[in-house]
Amino acid sequence: MTALTRPVARAGTKDGRWRRLRALAAVEARRTARSTWLWTGAAGTLAMLSLLGDADYQSGSYTLATAGFTALALGVFVHAVHSGGRDRAGVDEAVAPAAVMDGDERATARLLGLWPGAAIGLLAALVLGVGERIEGGYWVGESLWRTDAQVHSVLELSQIPALVAFAAAAGLAAGRASRRRGLVSVLGAVAAAALGFTSWAWQWVPARYVTLVQTQPIELDLGPGFALSDTPDGWLLAGPNEFESSWRRVVVHEAMAGWHSVYLIGLAVLLAGLAVRGRAGARLALAGVLVAVTGVVAQVLVAPASPAV
Amino acid sequence: MSAVVATRGLTRRFGRHVAVADLDLRIDRGGVVGLLGPNGSGKTTLLRMLATVLSPSAGEVEVFGLDPTRSDERTAIRRRLGYLPQEPTLYAGFTAFDVVDYVAVLKEMTDRAVRQDEVRRVLGAVGLTDAMHKKVRTLSGGMRQRVAIACALLGTPDLLVLDEPASGLDPDQRLQLRSVLSAHGQSGTVLLSTHHTTEVAAFCQRVLVLLDGTVRFDGTPAELAHLAEGHVWVDRSGTHDPTRSWVSADGTVRAIGSPPAGAELLEPTIDDGYLLLARGLTVAG
Numbered sequence: 001m002t003a004l005t006r007p008v009a010r011a012g013t014k015d016g017r018w019r020r021l022r023a024l025a026a027v028e029a030r031r032t033a034r035s036t037w038l039w040t041g042a043a044g045t046l047a048m049l050s051l052l053g054d055a056d057y058q059s060g061s062y063t064l065a066t067a068g069f070t071a072l073a074l075g076v077f078v079h080a081v082h083s084g085g086r087d088r089a090g091v092d093e094a095v096a097p098a099a100v101m102d103g104d105e106r107a108t109a110r111l112l113g114l115w116p117g118a119a120i121g122l123l124a125a126l127v128l129g130v131g132e133r134i135e136g137g138y139w140v141g142e143s144l145w146r147t148d149a150q151v152h153s154v155l156e157l158s159q160i161p162a163l164v165a166f167a168a169a170a171g172l173a174a175g176r177a178s179r180r181r182g183l184v185s186v187l188g189a190v191a192a193a194a195l196g197f198t199s200w201a202w203q204w205v206p207a208r209y210v211t212l213v214q215t216q217p218i219e220l221d222l223g224p225g226f227a228l229s230d231t232p233d234g235w236l237l238a239g240p241n242e243f244e245s246s247w248r249r250v251v252v253h254e255a256m257a258g259w260h261s262v263y264l265i266g267l268a269v270l271l272a273g274l275a276v277r278g279r280a281g282a283r284l285a286l287a288g289v290l291v292a293v294t295g296v297v298a299q300v301l302v303a304p305a306s307p308a309v
Numbered sequence: 310m311s312a313v314v315a316t317r318g319l320t321r322r323f324g325r326h327v328a329v330a331d332l333d334l335r336i337d338r339g340g341v342v343g344l345l346g347p348n349g350s351g352k353t354t355l356l357r358m359l360a361t362v363l364s365p366s367a368g369e370v371e372v373f374g375l376d377p378t379r380s381d382e383r384t385a386i387r388r389r390l391g392y393l394p395q396e397p398t399l400y401a402g403f404t405a406f407d408v409v410d411y412v413a414v415l416k417e418m419t420d421r422a423v424r425q426d427e428v429r430r431v432l433g434a435v436g437l438t439d440a441m442h443k444k445v446r447t448l449s450g451g452m453r454q455r456v457a458i459a460c461a462l463l464g465t466p467d468l469l470v471l472d473e474p475a476s477g478l479d480p481d482q483r484l485q486l487r488s489v490l491s492a493h494g495q496s497g498t499v500l501l502s503t504h505h506t507t508e509v510a511a512f513c514q515r516v517l518v519l520l521d522g523t524v525r526f527d528g529t530p531a532e533l534a535h536l537a538e539g540h541v542w543v544d545r546s547g548t549h550d551p552t553r554s555w556v557s558a559d560g561t562v563r564a565i566g567s568p569p570a571g572a573e574l575l576e577p578t579i580d581d582g583y584l585l586l587a588r589g590l591t592v593a594g
Binding site: 023 | 594
């Protein structure tokens, strides 16, 4: 150690709150962009998307395309757990407990610093949307002489960044609340596996309104009196198979997907509020609850009740 | 002279345990103040309250004339404060540079270029220039302690509150720490707790001895040593009481307390004065 030289910088300049939030968010964003967890999740999603086209059942690839993003969401979640838990790493006190930025400000900045994860989610959704439009879409209908392909709508694609945003907020809130980052990450992985790999299991009514990974299309039973000639040419249809005895109309319901994104964003805002805490956090959490409830109620209201919808 | 720290009836309880009791204290600007006391005497609790990370249960505390229990004033205090906790937390996966840089942001240094110059300066001040790009988890305990000290030094704060800064440092590093802190005491105020009376004797202008949450001594290191004047002697009785005597390097038994008649008195040290106070030997002996 040497004696102090003349200081070149001094704490305590009159920086505004937003300026210090931005500075810490920038540091956190650089760490997010370099996160092994994030890129491992992205690689997992890429691996799952590489299986598209291998599905041997109608709408299998269509469903997998969105469910595959749970791997990216998991990567963002685990990184966010570590970011949110930075100040819980010590036995007693946080790092620099007497610094100007308190725990709530740090959490806000860390939340903002997760933007590269959300950006990757958004970019991936765009690439998927453009790619499938170039490729001509996925096989979702199986009746002859009819349209049998479908691409994800913009509202469906919006579910991907919304899911990633949810994962970011959930990870941050969990990381700030618990010292056991390893256990929280494992629980996140279990949840991601349950919601992603088995996403088909969560599409029954009413679970499909509240599940985190909602996949489409929805199948609506056409009933016993069905005649192929009675249906409009534009309908996508699925025939009887080992699980279903009758024909079904295959519907990609954009409004439902859109409102499901609203629900996910509401949950993300709720969890962001829980992560940030304080008065601002309480306001965020309340707003999140309102948005999430609105999203669920709206899905129920717009959900197709009959094949003729 | 304006008080950097002033407390009146400052009290902190943890359940039924009173860690700091009705403490009145005033520390003026400039110099190095050493805080001595046995484990559990309330040193860390007092420092945490002065560093704005712990609220008092009763009484008043002012730092730079501001009230740390008020949010806006606490922020103003923190802008002028450097604090080293007893068990500092560092991010193990970060490099030393990244940890200090991160803390600099937490301390409101928002300009990246200026901040990074400052990070290099404080890491240089604690002798970690060569190790600044090593991950914290690979550093020795002493090096980690120096990283934490570097964090406290950021921005050359007007008040440095250091809880056992010499912990984990070897003698050479302790010497260097004295150099840094005594230099800091020329322009600002340093309040540090320690178990090493030699540290206090070496560079503190003022020493406080805290016992059971109250200040039992407030004076210079020489005055603390003087407390033991006439109470340190060569014990030739052959009955060696390990609570108040020990065999010194030259083979004689050095004892503290009330000497027997005709005992050969010795020149007291700050250690003797502190032990007399801490063990209540003046009364008991």
